[in-house]
Amino acid sequence: MIKRSPFRYFRASPEIIRLAVMMYIRIPLSLRNVEDLLRERGIDVGHESVRFWWQRFGQKFAAEIRKKRVENLRSYSSWKWHLDEMFVKINGGPWTTKARFWKAS
Secondary structure, three states, X not given: OOXXXXXXXXXXXXXXXXXXXXXXXXXXXXXXXXXXXXXXOOOOOOHHHHHHHHHHHHHHHHHHHHXXXXXXXXXXXXXXXXXXXXXXXXXXXXXXXXXXXXXXX
């Protein structure tokens, strides 16, 4: 079965679409600010195109980011972190708490 590209009907390249959507998602910018930043880089795209791409591909990109994040966490599963006792000063008085934290091994 042939897997078709989700970008096949768009005139812009997949790299431009990904850049625009990631700029809108990862950096707290408005659609018009993303449009201005892309125009400074020589890419002439309207803010409505960025909004449409975000609605169309935002969930797909977010799923890819989550998948990569989980893979990175699983690759470091042999690490073990341990905190035995912690001292905190609150209003000049010492507070002691015994807490144990482990990272899954």
